[in-house]
Amino acid sequence: MNKLIRFHAPILRRTFPDRRSIALARYWHTSKKMSSESSDMKWNDGLTPLQLMVLKDKATERPNTGAYLHTKDTGVYHCANCDTPLYSSNAKFDARCGWPAFYEEVSPGAITYHRDESLMPARVEICCGKCGGHLGHVFEGEGWKQLLNLPKDSRHCVNSASLNFKKE
Ligand SMILES: [Zn+2]
Incomplete structure (x- = not known):
């Protein structure tokens, strides 16, 4: 039986190059990898179910629903889980995309960047x-x-659920 599957699988892939199936397989592979990595992390007991879904399970809050979408006060946005300062209000701008947008993190190393192939093109x-x-x-x-005369042409599209704003 195993021999049969091994024999047929490459042929099936060549015959039916279903891009959606391949993308889904990549998604599940990535999700599995990410969830096993995140299982080692410590999660704050005070997080709401939505915050946990976003921070731990990498969900996205619905657009135009986040608490900090329209916040214009001066202060610093901290990680809702571990309280690390992540973004200054100085770097926040209105991208009208449905989520808070920042052009850069508060300091080098405050955030990390990872290739995400769960959707194509990769993000x-x-x-x-x-x-x-x-x-x-x-x-x-x-x-x-160019449009808003910002120092950088980057849009950090951040879930409000991941953040805790501290007014200064
Ligand atoms: Zn954190």
């Missing part, structure tokens, strides 16, 4: 540099620098 996932909690994705070269 760059951003995580808390200390606890590894999922924040969102970063998109480069969309034209925000």
